[in-house]
Amino acid sequence: xxxxTIKKCLVGAAVLATCAVLSTSAMAKDLRxxxxxxxxxxxxxxxxxFLAEVTEKTDGAIKGKVFHGGVLGSxxxxxxxxxxGAIDFGVFSxxxxxxxxxxxxxxxxPFIFKSxxxxxxxxxxxAGAALSAGLEAKGIKxxxxxxxxxxxxxxxxxxxxxxxxxxxxxxxxxxxxxFVGMIESMGGxxxxxxxxxxxxxxxxxxxxxxxxxxPSYESTNHFEVAKYYSLSQHLIIPECLCMSKRTWDSLTPxxxxxxxxxxxxSTDLQRKLWQEREAASMKVVMDGGxxxxxxxxxxxxxxxxxxxxDQFLNASPELADLVALFQAN
Ligand code: BDP
Numbered sequence: 001x002x003x004x005t006i007k008k009c010l011v012g013a014a015v016l017a018t019c020a021v022l023s024t025s026a027m028a029k030d031l032r033x034x035x036x037x038x039x040x041x042x043x044x045x046x047x048x049x050f051l052a053e054v055t056e057k058t059d060g061a062i063k064g065k066v067f068h069g070g071v072l073g074s075x076x077x078x079x080x081x082x083x084x085g086a087i088d089f090g091v092f093s094x095x096x097x098x099x100x101x102x103x104x105x106x107x108x109x110p111f112i113f114k115s116x117x118x119x120x121x122x123x124x125x126x127a128g129a130a131l132s133a134g135l136e137a138k139g140i141k142x143x144x145x146x147x148x149x150x151x152x153x154x155x156x157x158x159x160x161x162x163x164x165x166x167x168x169x170x171x172x173x174x175x176x177x178x179f180v181g182m183i184e185s186m187g188g189x190x191x192x193x194x195x196x197x198x199x200x201x202x203x204x205x206x207x208x209x210x211x212x213x214x215p216s217y218e219s220t221n222h223f224e225v226a227k228y229y230s231l232s233q234h235l236i237i238p239e240c241l242c243m244s245k246r247t248w249d250s251l252t253p254x255x256x257x258x259x260x261x262x263x264x265x266s267t268d269l270q271r272k273l274w275q276e277r278e279a280a281s282m283k284v285v286m287d288g289g290x291x292x293x294x295x296x297x298x299x300x301x302x303x304x305x306x307x308x309x310d311q312f313l314n315a316s317p318e319l320a321d322l323v324a325l326f327q328a329n
Contacts, residue, residue: 028060028061028062028063029061029062029063029064029247029250029251030063030064030065031051031062031063031064031065031088031089031247032064032065032067032072032087032088032089033047033051033064033065033066033067033087033088033089033090034067034070034072034073034078034081034082034087034089034090034091035047035066035067035068035069035070035090035091036069036070036075036078036091036195037068037069037070037216037219038068038069038219039068039069040219041215041219041277042146042147042215042270042273042274042276042277043091043146043239043270044066044068045269045270045273046091046146046241046266046267046269046270046273047066047089047090047091047241047266048066049262049265049266049269050089050143050241050262050263050265050266051063051064051065051066053258053261053262053265053266054258054259054262057258057261057262058255058258061255062251062255062258062259064088070195070196072087074194074195074196075092075093075096075174075175075194075195076096076099076175078090078092079092079096079097079100079140080100082139082140082242082243082244083100083138083139083140083244083245084139084244084246085244085245085246085247087244088243088244088247089143089241089242089243089244089247090241090242091146091239091240091241091242092239092240092242093148093174093237093239094107094108094131094237094238094239094240095108095174095175095176095179095235095237096174096175096176097135097240098176098178099175099176099177100138101131101134101135101137101138101140102134102315102316102319103130103131103133103134103135103319103322104131104134104135105176105178105312105316105319106127106131106312106319106322106323106326107119107131107236107237107238107326108176108178108179108235108237109178109308109309109312109323110182110234110235110301110302110305110308111234111298111301111302111305112236112323112326112327113236113326115236116147116149116150116236118329119147119236119238120147120271121329122326122329123145123238124145125329126325127322127325127326127329128142128145130322130325135240135242136245139244139245139246140240140242140243140244140245141242141243141244141245141248142240142241142242143240143241143242143243143259143260143262143263143264143266143267144240144241144263144264144266144267145238145239145240145241145267146238146239146240146241146267146270146271146274147238147239147270147271147274147275148213148216148236148237148238148239148274149213149214149215149236149274149278150213150233150234150235150236151211151212151213151233151234151235151236151237152211152212152213152229152230152231152232152233152234153166153171153209153210153211153229153230153232153234154209154210154211154212154217154222154223154226154227154228154229154230154290155169155171155208155209155210155226155228155230156202156205156208156209156225156226156227156228157169157208157209157228158228159228159230159291159293160228160230160232160293160295161230161293161295162300163185163186163187163300163301163304163305164186164187165230166183166186166187166188167186167187167188168187168188168189169188169189169208169209170188170189170191170206170207170208170209171183171188171189171190171191171207171208171209171210171211172190172191172192172193172198172201172202172207172209172210172211173190173191173192173193173210173211174192174195175192175194176192177311178308178311178312179192180192181307181308181311182234182305182308185304185305185306185307185308186301186304186305191206191207193207195220198210198220198222199220199221199222199225202222202225202226203225208226209226209228210222210226211232211234211235213278214229214277214278214281214282214285215274215277215278215281217229217281217285218281218284218285219281223284223285223288223290224288227289227290227291228290228291228293229285229290229291229292229293230292230293230295231292231293231294231295232295232298232301233295233298234298234301234305241263241266241267241270243259243263309323
């Protein structure tokens with residue numbers, strides 16, 4: 001592309017004007033993508049597919065690199081970097097995003113979605129659009145919502161069957177006050193901590209447990225040091241394939257259309273890969289000696305975690321309608 005542009009520009013003065021335009025677009029944009037996960041993970045494959053499609057369809061005018069494994073920084077820091085345009089895109093859990101974008105907190109309310117299919121439907125409709133508007137107001141353009149399944153508790157002490165089992169336990173949570181409230185509602189001690197620090201903290205007993213979906217529990221090897229996995233499925237938090245609004249605004253309308261389309265396609269791919277990985281991860285952890293327990297009746301957890309709704313609505317009373325929109329569907 002660059003070479004052919006240069007050749008065209010050497011043809012003569014008559015085409016000078018065209019050359020000026022061509023050479024600007026020939027200066028490829030080099031995007032930096034933040035990803036917290038290891039390379040072989042549904043989010044990572046989704047991001048790589050997104051970038052590959054954008055590069056191909058823009059004939060290389062937009063290229064870039066996905067930095068896996070959180071090497072560009074912790075999630076809260078990366079969210080700030082995306083807002084500033086220092087990082088161009090990334091996949092973020094709407095959990096930590098809630099500290100910046102109040103609307104995002106709605107999906108951090110325990111048991112807000114009845115199931116993962118309900119989550120897809122809501123996130124792809126009016127409710128998701130309201131979250132995207134909240135993100136955009138904070139300088140973040142949502143291109144699609146990835147699946148992150150349901151989060152459940154794991155720990156190194158005992159199976160959790162009732163909220164009372166969490167009493168006195170030191171549980172790591174993602175960076176968001178709502179999650180601290182959630183653990184405290186059951187009498188546990190919550191420790192907000194970066195994802196990268198959890199393995200060592202579990203191993204050394206700084207925390208007794210944490211909570212996450214099967215692929216994260218498995219890919220981080222947390223299952224090797226916290227052998228009880230209790231399927232509370234208390235949080236279904238989607239993740240956002242997001243671009244910095246600054247980067248987005250610097251693209252031509254044609255490029256924006258390509259980026260938007262690639263975002264949708266990568267979302268479809270990620271959701272499919274997610275389903276496969278969840279099953280595979282459950283197998284890995286069970287083969288690894290994890291004791292998994294189902295919690296058939298989750299109503300005790302639902303009841304115990306109700307104060308989180310009050311905590312949220314006290315802090316953001318203007319978002320009551322949005323909560324109702326999610327609940328009504
Ligand atoms: C994973 C999310 C990731 C979070 C992590 C965590 O995909 O974005 O950073 O949980 O618990 O499931 O910190």
